[in-house]
Amino acid sequence: MKTAYLTGPKRIELRDVPEPHAPAGGIVLDVKACGICGSDLRRWKEGPPKGVAGAVPGHEAAGIILEVGKGVTAYAPGDYLAIAPDVHCGRCYYCQRGLYNLCNELRFVGVTPELPGALAERLVLAEEVLVNGIVHLMPREMSFIEGSLAEPSCSVLACHHRTGTGLGDTVVVMGAGPIGCLHTVVAQSLGASVIVSEPNVTRRRLAERFAPQAIVDPTSEDLAARVREVTGGVGADIVICANPVAQTQTQAVEIVRKRGKVVLFGGLPKTSPMVTLDSNRIHYGEIEVVGAFSYHPTTHELALDLIHRKVIPADLLVTHTFGLNEIDRAFETAAAGEALKVVVTR
Numbered sequence: 001m002k003t004a005y006l007t008g009p010k011r012i013e014l015r016d017v018p019e020p021h022a023p024a025g026g027i028v029l030d031v032k033a034c035g036i037c038g039s040d041l042r043r044w045k046e047g048p049p050k051g052v053a054g055a056v057p058g059h060e061a062a063g064i065i066l067e068v069g070k071g072v073t074a075y076a077p078g079d080y081l082a083i084a085p086d087v088h089c090g091r092c093y094y095c096q097r098g099l100y101n102l103c104n105e106l107r108f109v110g111v112t113p114e115l116p117g118a119l120a121e122r123l124v125l126a127e128e129v130l131v132n133g134i135v136h137l138m139p140r141e142m143s144f145i146e147g148s149l150a151e152p153s154c155s156v157l158a159c160h161h162r163t164g165t166g167l168g169d170t171v172v173v174m175g176a177g178p179i180g181c182l183h184t185v186v187a188q189s190l191g192a193s194v195i196v197s198e199p200n201v202t203r204r205r206l207a208e209r210f211a212p213q214a215i216v217d218p219t220s221e222d223l224a225a226r227v228r229e230v231t232g233g234v235g236a237d238i239v240i241c242a243n244p245v246a247q248t249q250t251q252a253v254e255i256v257r258k259r260g261k262v263v264l265f266g267g268l269p270k271t272s273p274m275v276t277l278d279s280n281r282i283h284y285g286e287i288e289v290v291g292a293f294s295y296h297p298t299t300h301e302l303a304l305d306l307i308h309r310k311v312i313p314a315d316l317l318v319t320h321t322f323g324l325n326e327i328d329r330a331f332e333t334a335a336a337g338e339a340l341k342v343v344v345t346r
Ligand SMILES: [Zn+2]
Pocket: 037, 038, 039, 059, 060, 151, 152
């Protein structure tokens, strides 16, 4: 079977490797769709982790079970599955409190070297992934592309659970990549009106298909003035920084209203995680600045349901599909910032 190995910065080798068999307690998934995530792109640019010759990326996957190992009773060959990457330990302080996304030993399919990912024809999910990972059956009439979109939808849904986004809120979304657009969709479905801020012209144009209240180019327009205008001078209820840019976090604190919430959703580059925030505004305005990372496993089931019911429109979010043998083009397209979701399909 063909498997994509990341062997260096922007270098992927498609190798033919022996067909896998299901280990005891595990399964083999025939991968039908796997999305390319912002985190996959970052690792593609950096190359595999030090000391690892080749890593198989891909964690936004969906497919059909080909084979089940000894002792597997919850799944059968022919089942349609969607998966997400997190595998928690089940033992640490956070796991014992059900906060699995904060697990101290969190590992990820398609990231942690000993858990190869889904940019391959087949994916082995070992027993520990079936037990402590995020695996859900898909509705039969759902497409695999829709199934693969469940994973990136999850962290967005979890974020809006935490912020309590609701009717009449004004939400500013910084960044109109695939995740920013998902924030726009989810916030609007909860009854909020959304202002999108995005410097890239192609992405601003792509964001139009979700019909937010306003789309602002922060390089040529005054975002703060626009937010004041839309909110009668009050400021945004919620600002979501869905991009890896420190200045947007600084600006978020300036445009949020008193008692409003700023969500640091996109991680900053590991080498420069420091940022300056107006602490007096946070103090006197009782502003909440919160982090958001990953999600509880049950969110994945919710995402599948929302995509199935078209609350989250996969057809508008997935702009490009490529075969596994076009893997370089898939990554290059995703990296060019001209696409929303790029999915590798079979
Ligand atoms: Zn992802």
